Amino acid sequence: MAKDNNVDPSAKAARVAPSSSPLQRKAALEGNYPPVPEVCVVTGGTGFVGNRLVEMLVERGAKRVISFDVVPPPEDAWKHPNIEWRTGDITDRKAVDDLLSMPGIGCVWHNAAAVGPFHPKPLYFKVNYEGTLNIIESAKEHGIKKIVFSSSPSTRFTGEDVDGLTEEEMPKLPLGKYMQTYAETKAMGEMALSNACTNEFLTIAVAPHQVYGPRDNLFLPNLLEAAMHGKLRVFGEGYNRICFTHVDNYCHGLIISEKALYPNSPALGKFYIVTDGKTHPKGEQYLIFWKILDEAIVAMGFSSLWKKLHLSKGLLMFIAGICEFIGGILGITMKLNKFNVTVLTMHRWFDISAAEKDLGFQPIVGFREGWDETKTWFKENWLPMQTKSNNLFGIAQSTQDKINIQDKSSKTNAKK
DSSP states (O other): OBOOTTOOHHHHHHTSOTTOOHHHHHHHHHOOOOOBOSEEEEETTTSHHHHHHHHHHHHTTOSEEEEEESSOOOTTOOOOTTEEEEEOOTTOHHHHHHHHTSTTOOEEEEOOOOOSSOSOHHHHIIIIIIHHHHHHHHHHHTTOOEEEEEOOGGGGOOSSOEEEEOTTTSOOSSOSSOSSHHHHHHHHHHHHHHHHOOSSSEEEEEEOSSEEOTTOOSHHHHHHHHHHTTOOOOBTTSOOEEOOEEHHHHHHHHHHHGGGOSTTOTTTTOEEEOOSGGGSSBTTTBEEHHHHHHHHHHHTTOOOGGGSOOBOHHHHHHHHHHHHHHHHHHTOOOSSOHHHHHHTTSOEEEOOHHHHHHTOOOOSSOHHHHHHHHHHHIIIIIGGGOOOOOTTTOOOHHHHHHHHHHHHHHHHHHTO
């Protein structure tokens, strides 16, 4: 294990990712964290969460971190001697074997996934399920003992409110019906990993809820882009409760979950949710989604959503049904769909006491300071780069670029 305690302060400062925000830098320098494996693998390592996870593992003392992603690393990726940015596809078993055959791997953090509702349907099964099977089987063959799986609360969503539930109070997998293919295939991958868990092959699934932070390329960009062009309104009454997870809090949860992987651990094969917890504005660990989102919209200089007409859920579901019908004919997924209407109007917040108890999880970045810094980052970095797009049919360009690369790679591997 690579140790982070008693490190010379100047050496520790030099080990902080240069793209880190002030809050991220503060958490990296001031935190007293447990050791991490010397050799780590992160699938999906160029994504929003995966990239930060790679950085934080190095910040906490890992000697070698291999990022494995179908998408090449971004231009501002940390060029640290302890990081190897490897481009490859988890649906390609040979590439996975080449990755996991290297000696000394202490843990695999499996983050790679086809995320959101906008991919071609076959890609979800190929990446989220079959790709996970490749990781499991290859890890076993190469003697790797630990896998931390990045999951999603949507695997348990039925459309009913999730109003402060624990993991045990949520529906059990498999569900009779899933709200979207992404959730179904993530559940399939999680169940495969849980079923493979033994005292010799140690696994755990950890999920965030509504990840945000500097460099977010999915959640805020799509909503802010819609607001910028006047195409976003409050859905429903606008008082639905929700919890958020700062990207560093989620990565922290993923990292410390590795410490819970030992024979007969109470966490083996289980599913946990980590969020910003009690640092939310409400002591019950939630906030009002549309109020908080409106803060970010106004911070960009756009008109407040609360001054505009709110759209009823019934009307939105009717329009979403029409969009889905047209999308089915055209073979595309429109941004306005029944799943998005449902999740943007339902309560979605969780009791994270299980993660606190079993994993020792506590947020390392508070919601208020994390959200304020995120708004500032988007105003300074995202806003100047914007171009107009058709928001009803399209999505943020950074999101679409990754979808295109994943789809192309999957089709190429299918021909092999």
